[in-house]
Amino acid sequence: MSLRSLFSADTRPPILLTLAWLTTLSLVAAGTILSWHQGPFWPPLILTCGALGTLALALGQGLQRHNQLLEKTRAALRQETDRRVSAVADLERIASNDPLTGLANRHFFMEDLDYAVQRARLSGEKIAVIAIDLDSFQTLNNSMGHDYGDQLLMSVAERMRTLEDSNHLFCRASSDDFYLRCYPLSDLESLIHLLDRIRDLFRRPIRMDDEDRYLSASIGVALFPDHVGDAQSLIASAEAALNQAAALSGTRYQFYNERLHERIRERMELHWGLHDALEHRRFHLRYQPQQDLATGQWVSAEAKLYWEHPERGDLGPESFMEAALETGLTPAITRHTITLVCDQLRRWRESGAHHLTVAVNLYGPELEDGGLVEHIAGTLRRCEIAPEALEMELAEASLASNGHQREKQLRALSELGLPISIDGFGQGTASLAWVRDFPVHQLKIEPGFVRRVTSRHNDSVIVRAIINLAHNLGMQVTATGVDTDAHLTFVNAHRCDFAQGERISPPLAADELVKHIGFNRANTTEYS
Template sequence: MADVDGLQVMDAIIEHRIDTCVIVVSGDVSIDSAISALRHGAYDFLRKPYEPDELLLKIENALIKRRLEKENKAMNLQLGESERWYRYMVNSSPDIIYTLDGNGRFTFLNDRVEPLLGYRKESLIGQHYSALVYLEDLESARYILNEKRVGDRASRNMELRVRHNIESKLLTLEFSSFGMYQEGVTDQPARHVGTYGVAKDVTERKKAEQIISYQAYHDQLTGLANRILFKDHLDLAIAQAKRNQKMLAVMFLDVDRFKVVNDTLGHVIGDNLLKKVASRLKGCLREGDTLARQGGDEFTLLLPQIEDREDAMRTAEKMIKSFDVPFQIEGHELYVTISIGVALYPADGEFIDVLIKNADIAMYDSKAKGRNRYQLYSGNMNVSFAEKLSIEMQMRKAIDRKEFQVFYQPQICVSTGMISGMEALVRWSSPLHGSLSPLEFIPLAEETGLILSIGEFVLRSTCKQAMLWKNAGLPPMRMAVNISSLQIEQDGFCDCITQLLQEYHLDGSMLELEVTEGALLSDGEQMIAKLKMLSSMGIKIALDDFGTGYSSLSYLQKFPIDTIKIDQSFVRGLPSDPNNVSIVTAICAMAHGLKMNLIAEGVEKPEQLRFLHSLDCNEAQGFLFSKPLPGNEITGLLMRNGPLAPPAFYSGQSESNIQTHRVG
């Protein structure tokens, strides 16, 4: 090549970065010439003269080198690409990927650690895992994060709580860890050098699981334990009581007349009432007691490890007493009470279902005895409970079979002895149970809601009877009818009364509605409004059984009450019992002061009547004058138009001289 020697050509190849192998063929046989060629990048050097095979061999070697270089370059490119993809996948993982050395210090963390836990990964390298793990989980962490096992035996899906670096919260991570080993030389066993693993954030899943678990074992409305959790706690409490030879108590609680509140004021207020009831009940309990909602307005209570039955009785009394204070809900002042049944372990049962069933039976017994009380279970209640179920079934049929009948008991004017009114009293002659006292079926009728149908029947029958007497030319007669709070609290009750008066052509003044003290307190404001509406129609309102319930002057002023009825329990001891004398004297004075009519119930003896006359009691009723009679028999009595209590009753004559004046 003119003006250019071989070394200059090689310099040009290097300068232009031409990737090739150069074999220098030269006639210069000096070693310096060969060294110079190699320094300028020659692959090989061949002196002239040379054999053809020698040149071919060098060319073949150069080609082999070129091929190996290309293959190596391709492998390096592929390896680099694989490493980039590997790092991308590791750092893009939604989970934390880590390695720990044999001492539990981090040697590698992927990029996920920062967005998840708030730590820069560089700050954690060299740190012990205890810097992250929640203190209470460190013992578990020692087991999980020092893993030496591999394969299927290694730790998988183990949960630990770890601290967030910035936010003051704990996250739950699910760890899968595997031991790392360095292969030994020759026959040396592999050496454990650390742990590698994956940590998945399961915090939200755990929250969801906790919510699901909570909902499975708790009542969603009140937050109390549900039946499943209650039985679990009771099962454990029975085992502990058996082991420690202790007693425990199971109580069944029911909110009296809750259905009325729910049906009258709506489910929203009903639900709010249940929540407040649950809260008030919890305030009466010990820390270890379990209160549960069975459903509806029924609750169960477990008192574990009590010393004696008095412990359970004190708790029941405390809960009942707490309901003396009304509930304030959305502008309504609601007075409700509870009925409680108590079963004791081991006396009343040694198994879960038996204890709950017996407490339930005792609760129904407390309702039958007047509500707002507790009752301890006894064996004979099983018989009475079955009897109640039978009565309820027969009572439902009795309405259609017209087995109920209305009787009337005269109310007489104490000063004249003349009949001033009638009280309507329902009677039931059951083909299966015989003649039943109202005390045997009225509480059950209220509990089941059948009182609504029975009450409507009594109202209609009474209005019809009043019309018949009126049409027969008898003077207008005031008819007193006992009304349940369930009836008054029904929507349309006032309209129903209006319709009955119009249907039977009666003036409102001919009807008197008797309500109990407890009924007045079921929903104060609503009750006041309805009673005032009835009063505006001329209907009289009588307060029945005065003195046996929440006797209060405040509601005598708030409610439109015309008549107070002295309960027969106070009249019975007159005039010999000084306590009854004091009570009746006070009631009479109060009624006169408030300008209210006063009727004494259960008058059976002349001396009782004379004492009431001395107190200026307005009216009286009882067996002294007449027992309750069917309407046709009362008709004959009214036709005679004579006094049932002539002046002889007040003169002190012997009872034999006035016997003929009694009716029935």
């Protein structure tokens, strides 16, 4: 064994100590021999040297082990630091990126846009926000499957990423909505060139499952500070311009303008006001009667919710329900409406009106409300109202979205005993298969068709076809939009079951309805 290997890091401490003690013993032995000749001081000196040598070797080995432990600790700390840095980077990426497309998510985009607006205020530079919506994507996603839709979105995002540079940031804002921030914006010509490049992205087909898929998009553009002065308004303005572009055909873009600004201001006021109105219960009901064309009697009514606006007076549902859909307040408003209707039905029942059925409109999002059925059942029990007296009137346009979940909810409502009708039937958004499969007892014809039966032959054909379809499927049918004698004569002649419109009656307050119907007649049909 060499001297180097003896003192190497791999040598075990017992070996060194053993050798040290052997050395000490040798020195003692040698010292003893020498002491015979050199006098009495040599033995202690030799023993002291041996002990010091042993102690030095032990200390050296201890320091060597300590250094090895420190090196292992440093390596472990480096690994832990690298792991934590990687984890932080992953968390930052998750927090800022859309997991499907890899583009920025809405939260990160809004933070970036806020920062860009602050800088632009100081520098006087311009910002452009471009909102992009894929046309008919939801229909394609529902028909082809969500995996297909995800692949399509990833392909679109990959193309968008080719337009990104240091001045451009793309974001996936929601399902098929994208934003693009351009800052700083050098001039309008460069923006137009960028918009043309975006349109070119959609002129080329996307290869999906060995076939070419063509997409079109609606594009809205808003500028800072030309149009608005903050990040939120930039987004809202770009989306308003996008909605205007959606009315055109093909891939097209629309710039924000003052007319849109006024519409946005009014819509935002509606959004804020609706929250306050719901909180303080600033709603009341009117009832538009439906006439049984066979007997001439008013047997049912559609409940219409009116908002008691502090500045604009009574607003009908056509004035604010679209805003309610945008704010997500529709389920809460519908629950409140059902409560008001059931309370009124109880009062009518107590006054002798047992025959009247009242229809409540459902706009679609309510069917995603897991507590809707329980709320209705509880309200009916509290008011002691039979389910047959409360009809659910579902907008046809809402059937195309998430049909399976909504069918499940509708079946639960039907099993509760509630009659269900489809409102606005004939717009073409619901397939006949949905009408066949949903638990529906009545179709309500889109009022636009009824109003044109005397002026457009095709509309009169459609109305007759819907009446025949409903009867052949064992359903009843109501003609809405019956505003003139001619409308009433037409639907009556073609065996429509019920009619609703200005010719029958405008929407009435509850006490006015009492006066017109005559509740205490002997031939009422009671629900018990």
